[in-house]
Amino acid sequence: MRSILLQQFSGYLSTDDSVRYYIDDLTWQVKQGEHWVLLGGNGAGKSALAAALIGEAKQQSGQRHSTFNKLQLVSSDLQKQLLNTHRKSEKPQKVTDMLFAEPQINSDLCQQLITAFNFDALLNRDFTDLSTGETRKLLLIKALSANSDLVVLDEPFDGLDSESVGQLNRLLQQLSAQTCFVFVLNRVDEIPAFVDHFAYVNNGRLQHSLAKPCAAKRADLFKLLHLEHTSLSIPDAPEHCFKSATNTPLVKLTNVHVRYSEQTIFENLNWTINQYQHWQLTGKNGSGKTCLLNLITGDNPQCYNNEIEVFGFKRGTGESIWDIKQHIGYISNTLHLQYRVSISALNTIISGFFDSIGLYQQASELQTRLAKEWLALIGLSDKTNSAFTQLSYGDQRLLLIVRAMVKHPALLILDEPCLGLDEANRQRVLLLIEKVCAAKTSTVIYVNHHAADTIKGIEHTLKMEDFKPAHYGQQAAHSETLI
Structure with a gap:
């Protein structure tokens, strides 16, 4: 044998x-x-x-x-x-x-x-x-x-x-x-x-x-895999948080589409996201979920071919990409693959204040204190000075999740955040997201394939299948590009 x-x-x-x-x-x-x-x-x-x-x-x-x-x-x-x-x-x-x-x-x-x-x-x-x-x-x-x-x-x-x-x-x-x-x-x-x-x-x-x-x-x-949940409370927001003008949506997409060569990924998509109106985004692999999110963040160049308003800025009217990103927190598989710098666990979280991969600016005392509080919240205080690249995939994932949350962004985009997390930390993160939704400092967009991972407070759903092109079954659904 x-x-x-x-x-x-x-x-x-x-x-x-x-x-x-x-x-x-x-x-x-x-x-x-x-x-x-x-x-x-x-x-x-x-x-x-x-x-x-x-x-x-x-x-x-x-x-x-x-x-x-x-x-x-x-x-x-x-x-x-x-x-x-x-x-x-x-x-x-x-x-x-x-x-x-x-x-x-x-x-x-x-x-x-x-x-x-x-x-x-x-x-x-x-x-x-x-x-x-x-x-x-x-x-x-x-x-x-x-x-x-x-x-x-x-x-x-x-x-x-x-x-x-x-x-x-x-x-x-x-x-x-x-x-x-x-x-x-x-x-x-x-x-x-x-x-x-x-x-x-x-x-x-x-x-x-x-x-x-x-x-x-x-x-x-x-x-042995489960966490006894204690009452979690999220750290305070920084001094300056984005506030939307009354009756002004955070995001408004009007009849948007994405096409590559002869392939249409999705079309006729209308989506308005109001402040503190939390959404779940669903769809099969390759349906365009991440592609859609990248239209919002400005990481897909087709954002300039569509009618898109984000935080009051209309795409293509001279706004800087940083005018948008400063109000967004983001975790995704793509970001995890790209985050290959050997900075400490603490500085990984601090980098979320500056939307950078790595840390190239001096953090304030307040930013450092808040980052340490988030580090303690996910149980990694003992890894404060450990290099990001020396940590397990799951610990890296936890750091990137709170990196997205640390500045209490106006728009928090969580694209399959729980991949690679053990049972205890998955439950911890789901509870954290629930707390963020209830705190009313961030509006959440949540992407997830597991029906069991529902979150109290997320009451709106956008289904990518509703925006498939007319001949979807006869053509390839374009991928959510990793580049």
């Missing part, structure tokens, strides 16, 4: 010259026919353990033995590395070239996955033009159709719409008969039904391991 054995293994995972996730004295065996899930808090070392399993971690001591023939990994780190590599390339690579570059690919399975994910229309697209969810689908198609003995899936459902999650679950169930899977998950409700081995990770160690546990033992394990 094939297997992988890690025995008294110590080492670290390096995804950047300065990033280190440590593994300490790990003994773990995964056998053919087993399916595992690794659970634990942000920064516990789940991704590092998964990387050690497939030979991607730097070994310092102990042993690793594997009789599996072919191993695959899908993770946010891999996604980030690929994007950085392709952005530096002079000639963008086509999606179809990336998919079929592997000589041992199972063509029939690959086509089945392409069909299941509605990916046919994206095959001739440049890789860097894919949305976050579409990029994740591409990596999943590549890994699952590579005839591998073992596939490690690190948060495979993150960034996928509900329909794609259902499709992926059905495909994983089919493949589980011949492929061994190891999942790294933050949400217990995403654990596939066929998973039969559960493990809890803490401080780079496998603290609890359960084989085919009964429901009661699983419940005991899940209790």
Whole structure:
């Protein structure tokens, strides 16, 4: 029987010259026919353990033995590395070239996955033009159709719409008969039904391991992931906060559209956002959600081809992009991918006052005090001086969320904020957003694919499906560009 054995293994995972996730004295065996899930808090070392399993971690001591023939990994780190590599390339690579570059690919399975994910229309697209969810689908198609003995899936459902999650679950169930899977998950409700081995990770160690546990033992394990909620209160607003003029909307879009070449992404979209009127924005992967948000922030050049008013400024009338951005707080997958500077955790939050990636201005005493209060609120005071790039993905995400909130912006845009967060921190962030909605200093736009992650106070919904072009089914839905 094939297997992988890690025995008294110590080492670290390096995804950047300065990033280190440590593994300490790990003994773990995964056998053919087993399916595992690794659970634990942000920064516990789940991704590092998964990387050690497939030979991607730097070994310092102990042993690793594997009789599996072919191993695959899908993770946010891999996604980030690929994007950085392709952005530096002079000639963008086509999606179809990336998919079929592997000589041992199972063509029939690959086509089945392409069909299941509605990916046919994206095959001739440049890789860097894919949305976050579409990029994740591409990596999943590549890994699952590579005839591998073992596939490690690190948060495979993150960034996928509900329909794609259902499709992926059905495909994983089919493949589980011949492929061994190891999942790294933050949400217990995403654990596939066929998973039969559960493990809890803490401080780079496998603290609890359960084989085919009964429901009661699983419940005991899940209790380790939950947060006892105390009353959270958000720090004060800075001295100067934007106030909208009476009866003047924060944002007004009139018959807006976005088109690329012959592809129309959405059209005839009218949207008025009044102060303290909180909205949820919904839509499938590639439906144009982030594209729409970028019209508001000015990060999509087509904002000048449309009738758009933001904070009283009409686009194209001489306003500076900073006239707009100073009143906006923003968290998105794109921002997370772009935020690659090695400043401290505290300065990461302070950078939200200046809308910068990195910190290049002197913070005031008030700004520093408020940033420290936000840092304490998310439980990262002990990481005050830690470099952003040395923190786990989940801790980075928490910092970027409060970076968006720290100045109590007039418009707070939260584009899938909870990706990468463990159960406790996800609940903490949802409660924080609820508090922000109630505080009446910010107006919230919230993008989310999980129906369970509803927030009290968000009572308005904009559905991208209502603005699909007439021939939507016959053309590709353009992605939310990552550039």
